[in-house]
Amino acid sequence: MKLMVLDGNSLVNRAFFGIKLLTTKDGRYTNAIYGFQNILLNLLAAHKPDAVAIAWDERAPTFRHNAYDGYKATRHGMPEELAQQMPVLKELLTDLGFVQVSKAGWEADDILGTLAAACEAAGGTTLLATGDRDSLQLVDDATTVLLATNKETIPMDPAAIREKYGIEPPQLIDVKSLMGDSSDNIPGVPGIGEKTALALISKFGSLQGVYDNIEDKAVKPGQRAKLTANRDKADLSYMLGTIRRDAPIETDPSAYIRRPGDPAAAAQLLAALEMHKLVDRWGLE
Structure with missing residues (x-):
């Protein structure tokens, strides 16, 4: 089975900010819808999945908060x-x-991770549609991220991750644990940027590997001082940046047909929203 999982919040934000504000004659906003x-229609036409899940964040604080x-x-x-x-x-x-x-208590990212793992365990493949690079850590031989950018959607498989970052997809978690993430306010190790984080993880394999080899001459004295002083922040960032695969949701891929x-x-709702062409595109009377 080919399962497609949409990161609803990521894609609806991209839709909202990518299209000027539109309203109906009676003043209802419609650009994100x-x-x-x-x-969604373009993804369905391009990839023809057997099942589709649309994952949303909830307002409640998550275990990360x-x-x-x-x-x-x-x-x-x-x-x-x-x-x-x-x-x-x-x-x-x-x-x-x-x-x-x-x-x-869980994020849409964790739903993506959980469904990808469940589909792979069932012998299927998963397409994760998102504009969020966090999901790249989930890429493997059975899971491809369809990464939405401002210009195009880029399929990211393991080879694409290796070509762009020079590491394996799960190691992106280790990189983030060092460099942090300003958009999610994940601290990382202050003073360690992406270039240094990638170099350290590429050489030592993991966050633990970096600290196991902290005295190695490849770790510059300034880097060593920052890493040593901020191990707690690195470990916290690793936890915050790791997408979970055990969210308590329905995991049978066939449930999402x-x-x-x-x-x-x-059809009635689309007509009320003055989206008459979409009535035709969905094949509705």
Whole structure:
């Protein structure tokens, strides 16, 4: 089975910020709803998956927030113009027959990781559609990330990861544990940037390998001092940056086969949103 899992929040943000604000005649915002459908339709046409799961974040704090108060603390809240579109988009996706999944205390990333692992264990392959590079750590022979950029969607398989970063996909967690991640407010080791982190992990294999070889001459004195003083931050960052594969969700890939939904309701909602061409693209009457 070929399972496609969409990182809903990542893609809806890309849709919202990538298209100018659109409204219906009565003033309802629609650009994210419109853009998300275009992304989904294009993915379906290009990859023809057997099943599709759409993963969403929940508002509740996750285990990462509970472990570190600063996690994602620098992020701005969802714009009101987007927040108003979310329940309408989710209603439309249900009417179109798509299975959506979220879990309080867990992130959409963890749902991607859990479903990819479950599909691989069942002998299938998984496509993870996201604009978030965090998911690249999940890439293996059975899992490909379809990385959405501003210009195109790039399929990232193990060979593509090796070519771009010079390491194996799981080692991206070790790199992040050293360099941190400003977008998620993951601290990393202060003063260690991406170039140094990649060089250290490439040479020593892992975060533990770096610390096991901290006296090696390849570790410069300044780097050694920073690494030694901030081991706790590196370990915390490793935990925060690791996508879990054990979220308590439905893991049978066949549970995500598209359902009949309610085509009449979907057509009616699209008409109310003044998206008449999308009624045709979805094959609705």
